[in-house]
Amino acid sequence: MSEQERGEVEGEQPQETRPSESLSAALGQAARRAGLDPAEDATTGKVVWKAMGGVRGIVESVLPLLVFLVSLTVWRDQLVLAVVLSVAAAAVFTIARLAQRQAPSAALGGLIAVGVAGALVLFTGRAEDNFIPGFLTNVAYGSAFLISAFAGWSLIGLAVGFLMDEGLAWRxxxxxxxxxFWLAIMWATLFIARLAVQFxxxxxxxxxxxxxxxKLVMGIPLFAPLVAVTWLAVRALYPPKKAEPDTRESL
Incomplete structure (x- = not known):
């Protein structure tokens, strides 16, 4: 008889993964893909640079909006052209990642966001409506971080708990x-500040x-320092373990 069957006979229920643990795993894996694994031995600058995606990541996040703005400046009132060019700029990055067999998730997410914003602009005929998806994103992320902090289930804590193999013990x-708690508040403040200024x-x-x-000024220039602060705070809580010297005597 297996241990699970024996447990059921004795009245014990099979252990199930709790929603908090699933969320912790999802957040932790996302942080690891972004290069934010506190278990790794990396400098703060390297971590921040990797979190931004390097030169390509920065260009992918900035260029579509920049193309949209420049297009409207050069060809005034040509909304269709501005939308097509911005979507094309985002599409190029996605195609390039696919061609190089790289994970297209970041570029694909950007392409979807640019496409939705462009579709909204064409539907309403208002160039300023390009920013509405960004407002909704700030509301969603800001609310999530704020609620998680005051509920005692900081999203930062959940991610770090998974990465450091301690689950929910940090609580x-x-x-x-x-x-x-304060890291989650800081991230919530970032998203809320963007909304409070731009909306x-x-x-x-x-x-x-x-x-x-x-929007560009309140993007990467604010994101990068907050990544650095988060990394340094987490590393202070989980300092790298020093290798113990080999005290064995040679024979």
Whole structure:
């Protein structure tokens, strides 16, 4: 009789993966793919650079919007052309990753986002509506980080718990719980700040080029330092283990 069958006979239920553990695993795997694994021995600069995707990642995130803004500046009121060019710019990166047999997830996600924004612009006929998907994204991420922090289930803590193979044990450590709370608050603040600055500008009819410039400035320039702060805080909680010297005497 197997252990599982024996447990069922004795009245014990088979252990199931809890939703929190599944979420922790998903967040941890996403962080690992982004190069944010505290178990790895890497410099802060290297971690931040990898999290941004290097030169290609930065270009992939910036170029489609830049092309959209420049197109509207050069060819005023040519919304269709601006949308086509921005979607084409995002599509090139996705095709390049597929051709090189690289993971297309980042570029594909960007292509979908640019496509949705472009479709919305063509539907409404308003260039400024290109920013609506970004507003919704900021609301979703900001709310998720904020709620997780005050609920005691920091998304940062869940990801780190999986990466460090301690599961949910961090919730029993007051110091870790406090650090993960404030890290989640900081990330929530980033997304909420973007929304608080850009949404009123959108409502007031601010020029599209100005709003686009503000979005770019509040993108990677704010994201990178926060990644560095998060990395340093987590490494302080989980310092790399030093290899123990070999004390065995040679024969």
């Amino acid at each position: 029993q450590d007051r110091r870790k719980r406090r650090v993960f 009123p500008m959108w409502l007031s009819g601010t020029d599209v080029q100005v709003l686009g410039t503000v």
